Amino acid sequence: MGADRGGNGVRGRRPVRVVVYAGCGALLLAGCASMPDNGDLRGVESTPRQDSQVRVYAMPPHPGASAAEIVQGFLEALTSDDAKYETAGKYLTDGARKAWDPYRSTTVLADAPNSVALPSEAKGGSRDAAFRLSGGKVAKVDVRHAYEPDAGEYSGSVHLTRLKSNKQWRIDALPQGVVMGTSDFQRNYVSVNKYFYASNGNSGSGRPLRTVADPVYVRAQVDPMTQIVRALLKGPTSWLDPVVRSSFPSGTELRNSDVSLAPDDRNRVTVPLNDKADRVGLPKCRQMAAQLLLTLQDLTPTGVDEVEFQKSDGTQLCVLNKSQAEGVAAHGTGEHPGYQYFIDHEQRLVRMPRENSDRKPEPVPGALGEGGKKLRAAAVARDEGSAAGVSADGRNLYVGSLVSGGSLGEPVVQSQGRTADDRLTTPSWDARGDLWVADRDPKNPRLLLLEKGAGEPVVVGASQLDGRIEAVRVAADGVRIALIVEKDGKSSLQIGRIQRSGPDDPRGVFVFDPRSVAPQLEEVTAMSWAGDSRLVVVGSEKGAVQQMRYVQVDGSTPLGTSPSALANVKEIAASEDEQLPLVAHSETDGIVRLSAGEQWQKVVQDGTAPVYPG
Template sequence: MGGEGGARRTPGRATAYAVCGAVLLGGCASMPDHGDLRGVESTPRQDTQVRVFAMPPQEGASPVVIVQGFLEALTSDDPTYSTARKYLVGKAAKNWKPDSSTTVLDIGPRATPERSGGREGGDVSFTLDGTRVAAVDDQQSYTPAEGKYLQTLHLVQDDKDQWRIDDVPQGVVMGQSDFVRNYMSVNKYYFASDARVGTASAAVADPVYVRKRVDPTTQMVRSLLAGPTNWLRPVVRSGFPTGTALADDAGPLAPDDQNRLTVPLNDKAEGVGQAKCDAMAAQMLFTLQSLTPAVDEVELKAGGRRLCSLTESRSEGIAARGSADGPEHLYFIDGEHRLQRMSLGSDAVPESVPGAFGDGGKALRSVAVSRDEHEAAGVTLDGKQLYVTSLSSGSPLGNPLLTSVGATEKDRFTTPSWDAQGDLWVADRNPAAPRLHLLGKGDDTPVVVSTPGLDGRINAVRVAADGVRIALVVESGGRQSLFVGRVERERESAGQEVVSVQELRSATPELEQVTAVSWASDSRLVVVGKETGGVEQVQYVQCDGSLPETGALPGLTEVQSIAASEDSEAPLFATSKDGLLWLPGGGGWRTLKPTASVAFYPG
């Protein structure tokens, strides 16, 4: 619907409906009605308040124009792709499933005519090609991709001598800018199978991509009821009974003037008890609040009667997103290798933490504080030993829980990390025996975590609060890349727990060197890294490998650590050669303290 790098005017120009009314968008580019179709490229990014609908094929349109119109229709806001289907004929029109996948290319697909003639009545084929960036499957799950895209469109003349497409690849394809204009990332929520935060179930974010202007509320409800994506499914459960779906007569869903959304369900949900219904409503509420702040309450109905309703205040006792409470302090290691902390108030003053880590008796290279801020795990300055101690006055240091025999500091322990269940994670980088350790809550016996499919050495570990997702910076072949894996736990017959990290997937495919990482929300991380030949940058990434619209952050050089919280209200901190810095909203980085080597939030 427009072009990056080529002027075209298309008779298949779309009609766009703005918030204030309908306006006809003139062709922002031109397209030939004869000759080769050399570039079917992405639409430049447009106002998100504008809805774009494709035009149907015009009488007598050439094959070039038909192909152009069809590809543009794939990027429109037509809810069912009914206009795009008008460019098809025969079995293609009946069997095409646009919702089966979305292929994202760096720019829109290039179409080249390949063959004319050869079938009765005349025919022509166009080759579509481009460079893959990502794919979204039928579960709306995003996966980074690479390599060539190569597909074929075949056209014939119908019984009215009009050119139409009779062979089409399944799904839709578009350029990256059109994907950003059309889709947005939203979290749906399920419960961790084996994890709780206090007395509440641990809610786990499952990010999916939905079309922005095609009734996203109803899309998200349907997606939530359909169940978790395949990647997350082994470690979560849903509160909804199997087969639960929207009622057949459910129309587009929207909150009322009290910010309450009523969701009518089918008969599979009838008869659920209060506790079960509350869990279902919590999942629904968390999911919808990820989409819009306009929902304060969810009411579930089935069989024409009200099942239950749930507000945000009541949901806190049912399920927890992230830690049960937001952080009270920011922590950092000062120039004398002691653990310091600072409250998050405006008049914050740094102070030494109570206990052994704050008195300077043991020089520290890195520390992690438990999410309830009662304990801390510290690695000594030489990286050899891991200690765990209480953050209370007079608490002793005790003996190290783990010791690394790596030859150098860089071959020893990483910075540790806590989940919200009180489990502690740390990697030993010893090349002779690299391994990921887990120390369960209240258990001093480490478990070696298996990492099938891991190619390289773990240089950083950050576990999500829910305990079922873990971010690993992995060094391999001169690169340091960020991967997110799924934590699976099983009990052997003897009762011993077996823990593994499964299906590691890249979260920063475009970065060659990732040097620091921190979870920054339920499904987002903040990373420090650089592209090949590029400069160091600080940016947000989604745990599925996609980039949020607010990905870029103000530049910062020689970053040593980055501190973000899954509580979105907590500010962002970092350490660099300039000391401890923070990032106020709408401004650049500001120095708070000239000497600090590492800064971090609980976790």
């Protein structure tokens, strides 16, 4: 439990939190100096929100504190950077301290929890008091550090007793885990991607293994590197677990509970493991190290250059550096797009260099760019060797190679929907080279997959989806799919998990456990993958204007700025390579793109349906 600021019902002296800037190790009020051991400390009414270098230290209960002050002091202590919640534990009785598990979960509320005294609040010589904690739920972080959006009202109770030994109030019953407001959560926690290998990956093919990002939240100022390594060793979060694997043997942990990991002067991290990893061979150990190097890449300004694993006896197990890791594991497909694509005013598929904004778009080689078929949407394979196009009326899906002189042949999918909006969506290619598209025909709505973009379409099992699919985007890792789903006039962004019945059997393909990742948006207009675990979304809240924002696949909002405002956006395209610009279709401005640190720049006035490969 924790608080952004004081809750209703609590009066009297405020508990003290000491704010320290980690960068200079200094008291906020004292300048750059060491922590004083005497003198006055000023209470902090609310946690600083934006500066990641701010550290907050809580103070223990003062003698004679009232029951209300004990409750509030405890809530404040839990928002501090006390590594083991030792200060928070001083507000508890011995029994409560032993029974309470602060690591079980973190409940995130819109604001600080309100604490209101119940009728049994201590009066006179009574030895008992009780408080009700309440607030609006935003999310919950579970024991594996996984974030999940939540809603509804939070309610918890705290009971206090007056100790016989010294007449001081202490908490003797409380909920497990912690609870805090959003602003304190944003200061206390940081999102980090753990990396695992896709279960249906290309092991043995000679190519780097495909990795899947698994975002989790760890405490930002409490040895985050060690936290994330421990989280990686425990395995993937429960939602992702069915479609990924870890190279670490089951039961692998850090050798000692008091290990603290940090890069040395060579930017190497040495990781001592227990005996579960002692017999790991070199290929497996290199896979383990590649997982860890990817996981640690954003925890320091320059990432970690090298990882060394040690056996339980302290001898070396293996060493791997960043350049070597690139041959073992790759983000998603490991492909780097050469072009951006869209449909021009002649309804042809055209392309432009991904970074050179001076060159004019040109028709793609092959029938989709040089032929006579008019298109409304397209998708380009991740190797940029072939593409799929939806006819202008939305009825037919064609696949052709991006080679001059190539022909299209017959459509690979046909829809029987009565109108264009009841027919085919924009298609999407996955990491295996398979093609996905949704048929929106109200009489026969289907999510379809064509192996290698050809053959008889496979109907993908998606019985857990509640509504009609309006848009499809498969992640580069090939195991997650983003969908815009419409029901009763409202559209939501959902992420599903792709599971196959067997590695060589495309006939059993399913989308399981779809979850809403932008629940605050009532209407989602467009979306695209924009990183290993991030999407860019265009939509609007109830009664609000259209907006563009980034969201994580777990439903959280990444820190940082949203894309610059752009009016009347119909379609958006981003690359999993976060360094490449966004490309959008605006009814006002046509095809435009946005590079980091710049404003939207117009490419052409007449164009629609921008896409990157995928």
